[in-house]
Amino acid sequence: MKVLVIIEHDNETVKQSSFSTISAAKEISDSIEAIVLGQGIDSVINELKKSDHLKKIYKIDNELFQNPLAENLSKAIHKFTEGSDYTHILSPSSTFGKNMSPKLSALMDVQQISDITKIISDDTFERPIYAGNAIAKVKSNDPIKIITVRPTCFEPCALNSSVDVESLETNLDKNNLISFVSYDKSKSDRPELTSAKIVISGGRGMQNGENFRLLEGIADKLGAAMGASRAAVDAGFVPNDWQVGQTGKIVAPDLYIAVGISGAIQHIAGIKDSKFIACINKDEEAPIFNFSDYGLVGDLFELLPKLEEKL
Amino acid sequence: MKALVCVKRVIDYNVKIRVKSDKSGVETDNVKMSMNPFDEIAVEEAIRLKEKNQIQEVVILSIGTDKSQETIRSGLAMGGDRGILVKTEKDQLEPLTVGKIIKSVSDKEKPDLIILGKQAIDDDCNQTGQIVATLLEFPQATFASELKKNNDNTLEVTREVDGGLETVKINIPCVVTTDLRLNEPRYASLPNIMKAKQKKIDVLEIGSFDIDIKDRLQILEVNEPPERKPGIKVDDVDSLVEKLKNEAKVL
Numbered sequence: 116m117k118v119l120v121i122i123e124h125d126n127e128t129v130k131q132s133s134f135s136t137i138s139a140a141k142e143i144s145d146s147i148e149a150i151v152l153g154q155g156i157d158s159v160i161n162e163l164k165k166s167d168h169l170k171k172i173y174k175i176d177n178e179l180f181q182n183p184l185a186e187n188l189s190k191a192i193h194k195f196t197e198g199s200d201y202t203h204i205l206s207p208s209s210t211f212g213k214n215m216s217p218k219l220s221a222l223m224d225v226q227q228i229s230d231i232t233k234i235i236s237d238d239t240f241e242r243p244i245y246a247g248n249a250i251a252k253v254k255s256n257d258p259i260k261i262i263t264v265r266p267t268c269f270e271p272c273a274l275n276s277s278v279d280v281e282s283l284e285t286n287l288d289k290n291n292l293i294s295f296v297s298y299d300k301s302k303s304d305r306p307e308l309t310s311a312k313i314v315i316s317g318g319r320g321m322q323n324g325e326n327f328r329l330l331e332g333i334a335d336k337l338g339a340a341m342g343a344s345r346a347a348v349d350a351g352f353v354p355n356d357w358q359v360g361q362t363g364k365i366v367a368p369d370l371y372i373a374v375g376i377s378g379a380i381q382h383i384a385g386i387k388d389s390k391f392i393a394c395i396n397k398d399e400e401a402p403i404f405n406f407s408d409y410g411l412v413g414d415l416f417e418l419l420p421k422l423e424e425k426l
Numbered sequence: 427m428k429a430l431v432c433v434k435r436v437i438d439y440n441v442k443i444r445v446k447s448d449k450s451g452v453e454t455d456n457v458k459m460s461m462n463p464f465d466e467i468a469v470e471e472a473i474r475l476k477e478k479n480q481i482q483e484v485v486i487l488s489i490g491t492d493k494s495q496e497t498i499r500s501g502l503a504m505g506g507d508r509g510i511l512v513k514t515e516k517d518q519l520e521p522l523t524v525g526k527i528i529k530s531v532s533d534k535e536k537p538d539l540i541i542l543g544k545q546a547i548d549d550d551c552n553q554t555g556q557i558v559a560t561l562l563e564f565p566q567a568t569f570a571s572e573l574k575k576n577n578d579n580t581l582e583v584t585r586e587v588d589g590g591l592e593t594v595k596i597n598i599p600c601v602v603t604t605d606l607r608l609n610e611p612r613y614a615s616l617p618n619i620m621k622a623k624q625k626k627i628d629v630l631e632i633g634s635f636d637i638d639i640k641d642r643l644q645i646l647e648v649n650e651p652p653e654r655k656p657g658i659k660v661d662d663v664d665s666l667v668e669k670l671k672n673e674a675k676v677l
């Protein structure tokens with residue numbers, strides 16, 4: 116068994132999801148290598164080098180990979196793996212991995228296993244289906260397993276090592292059919308939604324974007340990340356990438372606080388691995404109470420200022 | 427320009443999923459089925475492009491059993507021009523196989539735009555569009571929340587990615603997968619539902635494709651997710667904070 120982990124980064128830092136993917140790889144084999152493709156990635160490599168469990172890091176530093184275009188990445192990774200003896204290729208199931216990994220699987224004629232949450236053996240995995248309302252145990256009969264890993268299900272690896280790095284060149288031609296135009300990064304000083312210890316989210320009950328200030332004060336006090344339901348995002352209260360749920364972000368903090376969120380199954384799909392869930396909702400029949408460890412019935416506009424004061 | 431929209435028949439998103447007691451899968455007998463909501467968004471987008479005269483024909487493709495004709499019909503009722511069913515015995519094919527079939531249909535149909543949902547809400551795989559783009563060597567724009575056709579035969583697509591929005595420009599022909607915020611699909615009107623009955627659906631047998639449809643993945647069992655233990659209602663903010671501090675120890 117030999118595992119290749121594809122590292123997600125932003126040319127500056129390594130995404131937490133990559134460290135979680137390395138931990139997942141460790142459950143498959145002790146022989147783990149990583150590949151980083153990017154441009155000007157010295158700081159990424161310096162951070163990644165400390166990862167426990169990695170035997171080696173390959174880096175390809177080239178302007179081709181300045182932006183993570185899946186066309187270029189998948190081709191380069193495919194070339195790199197040709198003639199190698201990797202049995203498993205793992206990526207995080209973030210939008211980066213979801214965009215790129217199926218392309219790699221098509222190039223290699225492998226049926227990818229998406230978004231695994233548990234490793235049973237080197238060929239058998241668990242993954243949620245139907246928005247997490249069922250869990251499938253699947254066995255892959257492909258000679259190489261291409262997998263995306265749900266990061267919140269694996270603790271990030273520790274950083275106590277110093278791993279060898281080998282630099283590689285690429286002679287890949289740029290794909291001229293696609294070009295990068297822009298990346299509009301949502302600004303936030305808060306912790307990342309998917310790795311925060313505490314997350315506080317607002318739903319349609321917040322009524323407008325202004326009112327999210329009521330959550331901000333609490334998030335500041337708790338050092339929490341902020342999220343939202345689809346209804347709140349669709350209504351334009353908050354940016355798109357705040358959406359938590361089946362089709363948004365999957366979170367698993369120690370504490371998830373849902374405010375003015377009814378608890379639709381698609382929202383629950385994104386939060387049910389949280390250690391504790393608390394909610395505030397004025398409708399005591401709202402489904403969110405069935406999933407909450409601690410539920411508070413009442414008007415959020417009255418309760419949130421009180422909560423902020425008590426913290 | 428021609429659009430090929432790929433649609434999948436899935437359990438309706440409002441249905442409460444029940445796992446079969448023999449753990450072989452989920453209950454689909456007597457369960458309401460609908461078009462995958464993401465694919466509905468894809469149909470809507472194609473029709474809007476047609477209404478803007480940027481597309482001349484919208485072809486709706488589904489791969490599945492005979493029942494998938496219903497799904498194609500609902501796409502035709504929304505405004506699609508004609509349908510293609512690639513008929514299979516099996517309810518579910520794997521994304522790699524589906525990707526190969528779509529490629530093969532596309533080789534014949536020569537669409538300029540292949541548009542489909544970013545994921546199906548049954549297997550939640552999120553793979554098919556990417557596979558199709560790779561096999562056809564078309565550029566892809568996944569998780570689209572905005573789409574604009576330029577005059578130079580390119581599309582400018584805004585993508586919902588972690589941490590923000592990415593915009594890419596892709597040459598036509600291309601593959602786009604849709605995210606929730608791209609549009610709000612229309613309801614088909616009664617007259618349009620009636621009209622759709624007259625529209626043509628070509629049925630192609632899967633056997634006529636030279637594609638190995640054997641599954642690579644074996645589903646060993648399907649289980650209920652672990653239940654969360656029942657929680658409690660607290661009386662006021664004070665007791666909430668007290669519980670979070672002293673019982674849950676998360677503050």
Ligand SMILES: Cc1cc2nc3c(=O)[nH]c(=O)nc-3n(C[C@H](O)[C@H](O)[C@H](O)COP(=O)(O)OP(=O)(O)OC[C@H]3O[C@@H](n4cnc5c(N)ncnc54)[C@H](O)[C@@H]3O)c2cc1C
Nearest residue numbers: 318319320344345346360361362363375376377382397415
């Ligand atoms: C294919 C598909 C994918 C989806 N993916 C997602 C997803 O990823 N994430 C997601 O969240 N949703 C998703 N949805 C949408 C989901 O079905 C729900 O529509 C959505 O989660 C509802 O958001 P909400 O709870 O904020 O709004 P609502 O259901 O309208 O609930 C609002 C709640 O606020 C409460 N409230 C109102 N005023 C107050 C007040 N003053 N004080 C206290 N409480 C108050 C109400 O009692 C109510 O319970 C998806 C749907 C589909 C079809």
